[in-house]
Amino acid sequence: xxxxxxxxxxxxxxxxxxxxxxxxxxxxxxxxxxxxxxxxxxxxxxxxxxxxxxxxxxxxxxxxxxxxxxxxxxxxxxxxxxxxxxxxxxxxxxxxxxxxxxxxxxxxxxxxxxxxxxxxxxxxxxxxxxxxxxxxxxxxxxxxxxxxxxxxxxxxxxxxxxxxxxxxxxxxxxxxxxxxxxxxxxxxxxxxxxxxxxxxxxxxxxxxxxxxxxxxxxxxxxxxxxxxxxxxxxxxxxxxxxxxxxxxxxxxxxxxxxxxxxxxxxxxxxxxxxxxxxxxxxxxxxxxxxxxxxxxxxxxxxxxxxxxxxxxxxxxxxxxxxxxxxxxxxxxxxxxxxxxxxxxxxxxxx
Numbered sequence: 129x130x131x132x133x134x135x136x137x138x139x140x141x142x143x144x145x146x147x148x149x150x151x152x153x154x155x156x157x158x159x160x161x162x163x164x165x166x167x168x169x170x171x172x173x174x175x176x177x178x179x180x181x182x183x184x185x186x187x188x189x190x191x192x193x194x195x196x197x198x199x200x201x202x203x204x205x206x207x208x209x210x211x212x213x214x215x216x217x218x219x220x221x222x223x224x225x226x227x228x229x230x231x232x233x234x235x236x237x238x239x240x241x242x243x244x245x246x247x248x249x250x251x252x253x254x255x256x257x258x259x260x261x262x263x264x265x266x267x268x269x270x271x272x273x274x275x276x277x278x279x280x281x282x283x284x285x286x287x288x289x290x291x292x293x294x295x296x297x298x299x300x301x302x303x304x305x306x307x308x309x310x311x312x313x314x315x316x317x318x319x320x321x322x323x324x325x326x327x328x329x330x331x332x333x334x335x336x337x338x339x340x341x342x343x344x345x346x347x348x349x350x351x352x353x354x355x356x357x358x359x360x361x362x363x364x365x366x367x368x369x370x371x372x373x374x375x376x377x378x379x380x381x382x383x384x385x386x387x388x389x390x391x392x393x394x395x396x397x398x399x400x401x402x403x404x405x406x407x408x409x410x411x412x413x414x415x416x417x418x419x420x421x422x423x424x425x426x427x428x429x430x431x432x433x434x435x436x437x438x439x440x441x442x443x444x445x446x447x448x449x450x451x452x453x454x455x456x457x458x459x460x461x462x463x464x465x466x467x468x469x470x471x472x473x474x475x476x477x478x
Contacts, residue, residue: 329365425461
């Protein structure tokens, strides 16, 4: 990729991992072109309502020969910003490179057509059926076998962003290199998650199943202190655990023994046997606590909360996750019905 004639880019689509790689490539090529690092400026639409971004684009820097200006979250841009951006994109300044980033597949209004085709790149989300093979390919440099259940668990616990998945595989293999494993199993992924974090979605599920409401909330708060904005990952992990629980319960309801039911446990049709003694104790506690109907309700409710969490701002993430724990443990998966006059943004406790 050459950047010496391209001063405007639009990086579009939902995959932020490959976008980050491409953005680093733009920056590296600018460094090569000008023999120094470009001066970096990052804006969001709400930060440039008074034209701040255009001041940076048009005013030369005293400290660098070139400026790399990034405008992210273009999908949230208001209409007032379109006209001045179209005007700038039509006649960009040579001493600056502007990169527009959006999760949508097109920019708004006339701006989409104004960006040169050579500078526009769409980063599509990978199809679900392609993800397992893509993840398996990440393990090839390590010359190890990988169980399907291990890949499934990685995809459940890691946000389906290519950069995060690559990083997860690298860190997992660094952890497993001590044992010189030749085959990566589901238990290895679980062990890695529990090793790398004092608390994890697994300890949260354990608290839900065996330790009670207060303990579950404490673990939730610890998780959110350690890493902000990870609500979707927690929901994905809980969904995986409750689907596994449902499989055990359905096996038991067919008259199978505990050993058979846990050995044949599956998630979305893929075998996820329960082997460790500690996990048997956790799932025994969960079976005693929740009925099959409860578990089915919880799975359905977690799916709806996944959608809800994506709709609201990050400021409400902890509040929504607390509500999820309450819905699971107090209401057994039945969603809380509130009076219509209550607002999720102003009423802290219902």
